[in-house]
Amino acid sequence: xxxxxxxxxxxxxxxxxxxxxxxxxxxxxxxxxxxxxxxxxxxxxxxxxxxxxxxxxxxxxxxxxxxxxxxxxxxxxxxxxxxxxxxxxxxxxxxxxxxxxxxxxxxxxxxxxxxxxxxxxxxxxxxxxxxxxxxxxxxxxxxxxxxxxxxxxxxxxxxxxxxxxxxxxxxxxxxxxxxxxxxxxxxxxxxxxxxxxxxxxxxxxxxxxxxxxxxxxxxxxxxxxxxxxxxxxxxxxxxxxxxxxxxxxxxxxxxxxxxxxxxxxxxxxxxxxxxxxxxxxxxxxxxxxxxxxxxxxxxxxxxxxxxxxxxxxxxxxxxxxxxxxxxxxxxxxxxxxxxxxxxxxxxxxxxxxxxxxxxxxxxxxxxxxxxxxxxxxxxxxxxxxxxxxxxxxxxxx
Ligand SMILES: [Fe+2]
Ligand SMILES: [Fe+2]
Numbered sequence: 001x002x003x004x005x006x007x008x009x010x011x012x013x014x015x016x017x018x019x020x021x022x023x024x025x026x027x028x029x030x031x032x033x034x035x036x037x038x039x040x041x042x043x044x045x046x047x048x049x050x051x052x053x054x055x056x057x058x059x060x061x062x063x064x065x066x067x068x069x070x071x072x073x074x075x076x077x078x079x080x081x082x083x084x085x086x087x088x089x090x091x092x093x094x095x096x097x098x099x100x101x102x103x104x105x106x107x108x109x110x111x112x113x114x115x116x117x118x119x120x121x122x123x124x125x126x127x128x129x130x131x132x133x134x135x136x137x138x139x140x141x142x143x144x145x146x147x148x149x150x151x152x153x154x155x156x157x158x159x160x161x162x163x164x165x166x167x168x169x170x171x172x173x174x175x176x177x178x179x180x181x182x183x184x185x186x187x188x189x190x191x192x193x194x195x196x197x198x199x200x201x202x203x204x205x206x207x208x209x210x211x212x213x214x215x216x217x218x219x220x221x222x223x224x225x226x227x228x229x230x231x232x233x234x235x236x237x238x239x240x241x242x243x244x245x246x247x248x249x250x251x252x253x254x255x256x257x258x259x260x261x262x263x264x265x266x267x268x269x270x271x272x273x274x275x276x277x278x279x280x281x282x283x284x285x286x287x288x289x290x291x292x293x294x295x296x297x298x299x300x301x302x303x304x305x306x307x308x309x310x311x312x313x314x315x316x317x318x319x320x321x322x323x324x325x326x327x328x329x330x331x332x333x334x335x336x337x338x339x340x341x342x343x344x345x346x347x348x349x350x351x352x353x354x355x356x357x358x359x360x361x362x363x364x365x366x367x368x369x370x371x372x373x374x375x376x377x378x379x380x381x382x383x384x385x386x387x388x389x390x391x392x393x394x395x396x397x
Contacts, residue, residue, distance in 0.1 A: 003029050003050045003051070003119045004029065004030045004032075004049040004050050004051070005022075005049060005050065005051045005052075006051070006077075007032070007054075008037060008053070008058070008063075009035065009058070009082075010035050011035075012035065015035060021108035022108070022112065024112070036058065036060055036061065037054075037058060037060060037061030037062070037063075037065065037069075038060060038061060040054070040066060040070075041069060044070065044074050044077070048076065050118075051077065051078045051079075052078070052079050053081075053111070053115065054066055054067065054080075055081075055083075055104075056081055063081050063082075063083070064081075067079050079099050080099060080102060080114060080118065082103075082106055082111075083101060083102075099320045099321060100114065100321060101145060102114060118320065130307060130308035130312050146167065146212055147212050149167050150208070150209050153167060161197060161201050161205070164200050164205060165198075165199070166197075168200070169195070169197075173219075174215065177215045178215070179193060179196070181215075182199045186239055189202055206260040206263075209264075210242075210263055210267055213267075214264070214271075217271055218235055218238075221277070226282075227285040227286075229284065229285060231274065234273060234274065237270065237359075238267050240358045241269060241351065241354045241355050242267040243266070244353075244358055244389055245265065245347070245355075246259055246350075247354075247385075247389060248353055249263075251385060251388060258346070261324060261347040262350035262351060264323070265326075265327045265347045265350075266354055266355075268323075268331055269314065270314065271317070271318065271331070272310030272311060272315070273310040273314075275313055275317060276306065276313060283305060284305075287302060287304075287306075299335055311332055311333065311336070315331045315332025315333070316332070326347045329342075329347075329348050330346070330347040330351040330352075334348065334352050334355055335355075337349065337369055338369055338375075343375070345376060349378065352369065352372070353368055353373070356368035357385065368382065
C-alpha cells in the first residue's frame, strides 16, 4: 500500500514548489497539498494519513494550532513542522504536539529523507500492539525546540560557542538544570561553572546537545507518580549508563561520532520506561511490582502487559524525533543486541554493555549477551571494559 503524506502551506508558490520537488516520490507516496489548517483537518477527517508536513506561520489556524488538533484527533500521523527563524514563540507552543522541526527553507532532498525515515519507522514497527499502544498515549514526548535551535546553530560554520550559550540562556529552567548537573560530582570538573557558555566550552557541544535533549525528555514527565517507579533513580541510572557507554566507545577507539552517539543513546536508552509509566501509571506500576515480587523478567512482564517492552517504545518514539539510526537502534535493541545485523562495534554494543555493567552490583557478572559480544570478536574486550569501569568512578571526560 502506498504511504500517504499531507502538505499544508498557505502560500501558493510554496505549495507549488513542494509539489514540484516531491514529484519524484509520486510512485511511492500518495500526496495531497492543501493551503490551510481547516482544509487539512477536513481532509484528515475523511482520509487519515501517515505523515503531515505543515508550515508554521499561516493565517487563521497556524501550524501549532493545527498540530495540537491533529495530535488529539489523529495521533497516529507523524507530524513535521517547517518553521522559519522568526517563529521562536510559535515553536514553543507546539513543542508538545510536533515530532520534528525542520527549518525553512528546507532542502527538498532533506525533506524527502525526513519524510521517508518517518515512514520507514512506521513500517519497521510491525508490532501492531506497539502501534496501538502509541495511539492510546495522550502524552507523546516531543523534541524540544531548544535542541533544534542548537542543531541549527551547530550547522552554521560561523557560529561560536557563545552563540549556543545564548540559546540555552533563553530557557532559564534548562539553564538551571544544566548548571546543576555540570557542577555535580558526576562531571568531576575542578571549578564552578556559572553560565551556559562556560558549560558548553567545558563539556563540548555534543554533550550539551545530548543533555538538552535528555533533560527535556525527562522533565516532560516530572509529574509522573507510579508506584515502584522513580524518575530520579532512572535519571541517575541513565547518566551512569551514558558515561559508561562513552568510556567503552573510547576504549574501543571508536570514531568521535560513535562516542557521542553512545553517550546520547545511553542517556535515553530507558526513556520508554518513563513514557509507559506516565501514560499508564497504574498498569505500569502493577506490572513492575508484580514482576519484582515474583522475581520475573521485567522485560517479559512489560511485553505481556503492553504487547511491547520499554526498549521498543523508546526506539520507536526517538525514531520519530529523527535521532540518527545508530542511536535509535541502540535504544530499541539495548536488551536484545543479537537482533542487530551489524558485525562491528556500534553505539548499541556500548549501551548494551554499559547498561549491564552499571546494573551489575558488587562484582557480580554483568548480564550481557556474551554470544553477541563474541560474534563481534569482543569477548576479551568486555573483560577490559569491566575492569576499567569498576576500577574508578565513571565520569564523562
Ligand atoms: Fe532497559
Ligand atoms: Fe537501563
